[in-house]
Amino acid sequence: MVNRVTTRFAPSPTGHLHVGNIRTALFNWLFSRRHNGCFILRLDDTDAERSKREFETTIMEDLNWLGLTYDNHHRQSARLSRYQEMFNKLKNDKRVYPCYETAEELALMRQKLRAAGKPPIYNRSALNLSQPERQKLEMQGRSPHWRFLLSETDISWKDSIRGEVRFPRNSFSDPVLLRADGMPLYTFTSVIDDADLNVTHVIRGEDHVANTAVQLELFAAISASKPSFAHHALLTGPNGEALSKRLGTSSIKDLRDQGFQPLALTSMLATLGSSQDTSLLSNLSELITAFSLDNLGRAPVQFDVTTLERINTRLIQEMPFSKAQPLLQELNLNAVDEEFWLAIRANINTLTDTTIWWDVCYGSIEPLIEESLFTASAARLLPNDRWNSTTWKTWTKAVSNATGRKGQALFQPLRLALTGRDQGPEMKNLLPLIEPKRARARLHGHTA
Numbered sequence: 001m002v003n004r005v006t007t008r009f010a011p012s013p014t015g016h017l018h019v020g021n022i023r024t025a026l027f028n029w030l031f032s033r034r035h036n037g038c039f040i041l042r043l044d045d046t047d048a049e050r051s052k053r054e055f056e057t058t059i060m061e062d063l064n065w066l067g068l069t070y071d072n073h074h075r076q077s078a079r080l081s082r083y084q085e086m087f088n089k090l091k092n093d094k095r096v097y098p099c100y101e102t103a104e105e106l107a108l109m110r111q112k113l114r115a116a117g118k119p120p121i122y123n124r125s126a127l128n129l130s131q132p133e134r135q136k137l138e139m140q141g142r143s144p145h146w147r148f149l150l151s152e153t154d155i156s157w158k159d160s161i162r163g164e165v166r167f168p169r170n171s172f173s174d175p176v177l178l179r180a181d182g183m184p185l186y187t188f189t190s191v192i193d194d195a196d197l198n199v200t201h202v203i204r205g206e207d208h209v210a211n212t213a214v215q216l217e218l219f220a221a222i223s224a225s226k227p228s229f230a231h232h233a234l235l236t237g238p239n240g241e242a243l244s245k246r247l248g249t250s251s252i253k254d255l256r257d258q259g260f261q262p263l264a265l266t267s268m269l270a271t272l273g274s275s276q277d278t279s280l281l282s283n284l285s286e287l288i289t290a291f292s293l294d295n296l297g298r299a300p301v302q303f304d305v306t307t308l309e310r311i312n313t314r315l316i317q318e319m320p321f322s323k324a325q326p327l328l329q330e331l332n333l334n335a336v337d338e339e340f341w342l343a344i345r346a347n348i349n350t351l352t353d354t355t356i357w358w359d360v361c362y363g364s365i366e367p368l369i370e371e372s373l374f375t376a377s378a379a380r381l382l383p384n385d386r387w388n389s390t391t392w393k394t395w396t397k398a399v400s401n402a403t404g405r406k407g408q409a410l411f412q413p414l415r416l417a418l419t420g421r422d423q424g425p426e427m428k429n430l431l432p433l434i435e436p437k438r439a440r441a442r443l444h445g446h447t448a
């Protein structure tokens with residue numbers, strides 16, 4: 001039987017997700033949807049001190065907001081007895097051994113190895129302890145942590161992005177699976193979960209390549225079938241710097257609060273660093289159809305907020321009112337109607353910018369007056385009949401006739417006075433939305 005394609009996104013709930021984390025989630029989601037598979041959210045929360053429910057909630061909110069629906073979710077802290085059970089199996093099979101070194105002793109050992117120009121690999125000294133020696137250490141109050149005994153063979157796999165990956169034998173320290181306080185560690189829990197949940201494809205950042213090497217041995221040790229692995233290049237900041245959860249600027253929550261469209265983010269992340277053209281992608285289904293691991297390369301990929309702004313702007317400027325209305329309502333802009341939306345959408349970068357033009361049309365702004373005599377005389381020429389899309393033309397023609405002004409010298413002072421800005425939507429569309437009384441007051445230099 002061929003297993004249903006199953007992927008997972010496995011964040012630790014120790015901070016807010018940033019664009020790099022979401023890129024990994026997106027790849028896994030797109031891959032599973034592309035193959036009519038299953039997508040699992042797994043919360044790696046065995047670090048009880050740093051994991052917080054509050055972060056779990058935002059992780060789920062972020063995924064929902066982006067439309068990255070998951071078919072089920074699991075929490076590692078709820079599976080501790082299962083890890084213990086599998087640990088006991090490895091213990092019976094003599095694949096784990098107790099070690100008694102303290103963190104300081106280990107650090108010293110690594111330091112010495114480095115000083116001698118050797119790789120800092122654990123020397124397995126605990127493996128040679130006799131039973132009485134172990135007992136003696138335990139009597140002194142030392143509790144053991146447990147390491148997994150790696151085999152003496154080279155490790156290799158065919159990575160779906162990196163191709164053939166090979167590590168010669170003895171490249172790694174035997175990984176610690178259980179801490180001295182009995183808490184299982186990620187290297188181990190991740191393998192048990194991937195095996196139990198029938199994960200078929202693990203797509204994650206290249207910072208996990210070494211983990212994969214040791215985890216492949218763990219899959220074999222518990223007689224589980226191995227998923228296939230794909231390690232993508234990491235997303236960096238604009239100068240190649242590592243993104244971090246602490247870099248508030250690229251957290252998904254912040255981008256959401258700044259009014260970016262979820263589709264702008266997913267389109268950008270799906271296509272950054274590949275040859276695909278984002279302008280072809282206008283919904284998540286198109287992203288699914290276009291997705292292939294073959295499009296992902298090994299070169300580092302840079303995230304620059306201006307790319308996101310560009311894609312976001314395009315999405316908004318093309319957005320029909322029916323789609324914009326519910327989003328504007330979420331921003332408490334309930335009164336926005338289609339005429340206003342169509343007049344301003346080409347001049348905003350994010351939906352929250354709508355308020356700028358809302359204030360220009362219906363709220364209060366401070367006019368920018370450079371030539372008060374000119375704007376005051378223009379005010380007196382404003383037509384009295386009901387304003388429509390021809391009013392701007394009729395009025396500016398009359399002002400031109402009266403003052404002899406043309407082009408920028410004619411239009412710009414009027415725009416500055418009426419909108420308080422030097423750029424914006426076409427005045428022929430904006431003027432009819434501004435109440436005549438308010439327009440007159442602004443042309444006379446009053447805040448209105």
Ligand code: GLU
Binds near residue numbers: 011
């Ligand atoms: N919790 C791990 C991380 O956030 C999961 C890595 C993985 O196995 O995908 O890096």
